[in-house]
Amino acid sequence: MFKLTRRALLAAAASLPLMAAAASAEGLISIIVNDPANPYWFTEGEVAKKTAEEMGYTANVAAHRGDTNTESTLIDTAITNKSVAIILDPANADGSVGAVQKAVDAGIPVILVNAEINQEGLAKAQLVSNNAQGAALGAQAWVETVGDKGKYVELFGAPSDNNAQTRSNGYETVLSQYPDLEKVGQEVANWDRTQGYQKMQSLLQANPDINGVISGNDEMALGAIAALKEAGKLDAVKVGGFDGSPDAVAAVKAGELQYTVLQPVAIFSAEAVKQADAVIKTGKTGVDTEKQLFDCLLIDQSNADKYTAPFVLEQ
Numbered sequence: 001m002f003k004l005t006r007r008a009l010l011a012a013a014a015s016l017p018l019m020a021a022a023a024s025a026e027g028l029i030s031i032i033v034n035d036p037a038n039p040y041w042f043t044e045g046e047v048a049k050k051t052a053e054e055m056g057y058t059a060n061v062a063a064h065r066g067d068t069n070t071e072s073t074l075i076d077t078a079i080t081n082k083s084v085a086i087i088l089d090p091a092n093a094d095g096s097v098g099a100v101q102k103a104v105d106a107g108i109p110v111i112l113v114n115a116e117i118n119q120e121g122l123a124k125a126q127l128v129s130n131n132a133q134g135a136a137l138g139a140q141a142w143v144e145t146v147g148d149k150g151k152y153v154e155l156f157g158a159p160s161d162n163n164a165q166t167r168s169n170g171y172e173t174v175l176s177q178y179p180d181l182e183k184v185g186q187e188v189a190n191w192d193r194t195q196g197y198q199k200m201q202s203l204l205q206a207n208p209d210i211n212g213v214i215s216g217n218d219e220m221a222l223g224a225i226a227a228l229k230e231a232g233k234l235d236a237v238k239v240g241g242f243d244g245s246p247d248a249v250a251a252v253k254a255g256e257l258q259y260t261v262l263q264p265v266a267i268f269s270a271e272a273v274k275q276a277d278a279v280i281k282t283g284k285t286g287v288d289t290e291k292q293l294f295d296c297l298l299i300d301q302s303n304a305d306k307y308t309a310p311f312v313l314e315q
Contacts, residue, residue: 027057029276030078031087034114035065038191038219039245040265041089043310044114047269048087055277057084066158068095075099079106085276087269088123089114092160097122109279111272114265116162116291124279126291127272129263131163134242134296135170138261141298142175142214142240145258149180152212153203155220158190167216167242175214184210189220196223204231213239218248218260225256244299249307252299259300266311268294 029052036042045061052059060081064071071091078086079102086103088110090096100122103110112126120126146152154171157164168186175181184207187199196215200223203210213228215221221241228234234256241248244262251257271294275285297313306314 028081028083029057029059029085029087029273030074030081030083031059031061032071032074032078033061033063033089034091036061036063039247039310040218040243040263041114044089044265044269047266048113048273051270051273055273057273057277064091066091066160068092068099071096072099072102075103079103079108083108084280086110087272087276088112090117093118093162095160109276111276111279111285113269113272114163114263118162120290123290125272125275125285125287127268127275128163128291128293129265129268130293130295131166132170133293134261134263135167136174137296137298138240138242138259139171139174139214141259141300142171142212142238143178143181145240146181146212146238148178150211151182151184151207151209152214153185153187153200153207153210154183155196155199155213155215155224156186156188157216157220159188161191164191164216171214189216189223191217191219193219193223193226196220197227198223200224200227201231204228204233211237213237215239215241217241218243218245218257221257221260222247222251225251229256244297244307244311244313246307246310249299249304252301252304255301259298262297262299262311262313264294264296264311266309268292 031048033041033045049059062074068091097117097119100110110123112123116126185203189195189199213224218241238258241260244260248260278286308314
């Protein structure tokens with residue numbers, strides 16, 4: 001497991017601009033994230049940028065917001081700006097392969113963070129949370145809260161992101177061991193709080209007697225909590241999240257969210273830049289494997305006070 005260390009981060013912003021057309025041709029690392037309106041992706045970009053600048057590089061952060069066409073344009077910009085490396089959170093497991101190939105063909109090393117692509121040998125490294133381990137950790141905590149019987153529903157992330165299925169499979173591996181726990185509904189809410197709220201409303205209408213909600217990420221879980229509050233059912237329905245976002249930790253402290261699984265984004269975003277630096281200087285990351293897993297941590301009321309910065313848990 002990779003130990004988390006304290007990092008001071010900026011407050012979450014609603015958006016980030018696209019890369020500046022003109023940037024230093026020497027030592028530019030281009031960082032491309034998903035949607036910085038989500039504090040997880042905001043932190044990903046800020047940590048990578050800060051680490052790059054501390055190492056003497058110029059750094060730009062841009063956002064594709066899940067759109068592969070925008071991602072492709074940003075890769076073109078990174079190539080035009082003569083980036084020495086690209087840190088990319090890919091928009092789509094299959095759809096981002098072409099964008100990565102384009103950068104590689106231009107002689108620019110690519111380090112992937114947070115999400116994988118369905119092709120090995122293109123990116124120099126793929127650094128992701130250990131989603132299977134984190135899902136099992138969360139599911140066990142969920143069972144301890146909900147109990148070993150009852151009806152529950154699941155909120156599923158974006159199908160284009162392999163992490164969504166990996167987490168769902170991890171939940172199923174644990175929860176299937178309890179035959180008296182019945183999953184009566186599952187909805188795709190695409191990692192989004194508003195969709196989580198809307199899908200939770202629909203799930204409640206169809207299944208008014210549920211006693212649990214397990215969610216693929218915190219934003220969907222927080223949306224579900226809002227819907228449950230509105231319906232007057234939050235006391236009877238336990239909700240579990242995944243990410244370790246500031247809002248989720250606040251909800252844990254308030255007793256509204258039972259737990260969240262912290263993804264060590266502050267760690268692997270910094271590590272991605274360090275490996276990019278190694279590739280620039282030596283041609284190799286210094287790590288034996290392309291795909292690298294970083295273990296997740298559970299946050300509940302017993303340790304929520306040790307959450308010292310966005311996505312940072314002191315141990």
